[in-house]
Amino acid sequence: MYRVRARGGWLAVLGSVVLLAGCAPEPGPSILTGTIIVGVVEDSPGFGVGALNPAGFDIDLMNAVGARLRTPVTSKPFTIADRERMLDSSNVTIVIATYSITPARNQRGIDFAGPYMVGPQAFLVRADDMSITNNKDSLINKSVCTESEGTGKGVNIPGANMATKPPTTKDCVDYLLAHTTDAVFTDALVLYGYTHANPGKFKVVLPGAFGELQYYGIGLRGHHHADCLKLNAVISDYLRMQWRHDFQAELPDAVAAYPGNDTSGGDFESQFKPKDSDMALSCKL
């Protein structure tokens, strides 16, 4: 009698496990085998520039992923607006392209490893434009350009004209040079890349005044949890061993902006390097 009951209990447990397994989405096969095709941007100084021999922080991270996973990697340049479409259509395996982790992207089936970078949003203005200062009110009646697929497009900047929303940040920067717009609003680190690439032409103002902190992660299609965790391990190693060196090399204007003299702001590492607790944002799917 006892045996029958015990067997019945085990069968019930087994049945529950099978049922639960049936409810959970089936994990896909590993995507980190063979050559990993990495989607990168080609028009973001400091993160990814150049189609043939790309360079930048994202490219450094891409190479670190290949080296630590001992897998060949190849970059596939695209514009920021194409990130999600390229992942959805499996044209790329992963995306390392100033890709902010957001709940909305998670809901659309994009998972993220990381983050490997964190920073505020800010405004890029012409260096000789004294009308936009570090006062929020100086943006009233100004034309502010932001890319159409970035997180900046959803930020409300009271009094500013936000009608200009081209596909890329580079388009906005071109408008700024052409005096078609007064300011470019996006991630501060991206803007520091532009100041470094265009010495003396631009300045970054109002960091953190509008928008939320952006956490850059490695994007991949959802339901590849084991692969996501592998990438997390790579990022953790990278943060510990290589992050500081690469940041100093690729984003010198950001380093200069946060030298660490001001104890309230801290240095670039305390500003832009993710903490262990930030990993809670990753591998949600």
Add this chain to the structure above:
Amino acid sequence: MIGADKAEQGKEPELPLALPSVEPPADHVRSKPFTSVFLLYGCLVGLIWTIVLLVIIAVKTSVASTVVATLGGAVAAITAIIGVFQPPKLPTIGPKATRGIVAFILIVDFVGTVVWGGWSLYVASQPTNVLSVVTLGQNTNVLPGGHATLDVAITAQKNTLELRFQVADHNGEIGSCVPSTLFSVETEMAGNHGGAVPASPGALTLVYVPAGTTKLHLDIAVMNTRDDRNCGVDLSVVSAMLQNE
């Protein structure tokens, strides 16, 4: 003679109306004080025992126990007063019957106390779900440094409110605030502030409920560990239970 006979005849015959006098048994002589004392002290012990237990239960548990304990206390007080001014004249009954009555009263008392006490403690140990009577205020798009409020009716006398909060990004298109969001919960009663209790999304938050509280007003202060000043969050409560800790 004849007259005398007539007189004799007119007289009713005398019947033996009284029962023959029998000496009462020796133990019956002793039974009156013995019975009174035994019955009196037996009931008194039972009554005190019941009242003490019910008062203990009432302190620990719910309104029903308090009512029963109060009634028990009132009955005891009235009985004591009557006993002082008009000592009870207890019936003289046999010692076996006396023992039976006392034993019966004690058994009923014991069973009643155990069942009632057990039930009260069981009820007290069960959490009471008060999620349906929780009202949140100013809980959408709360920025770091901002405050939300929570009001809840205390529908059961328990000493702890267990809350589980959930935090969501107010605008999930522009960033992620949840991992860097913390908050603290502070009780406000009649203008007095209790100690602030630190809380985090998804974790259990325990709030002390003072005895006699019928409504609780909480102030929830939202913070951001990364000082992300524009990080707006929507706060909600996913579980709210009253519990004795």
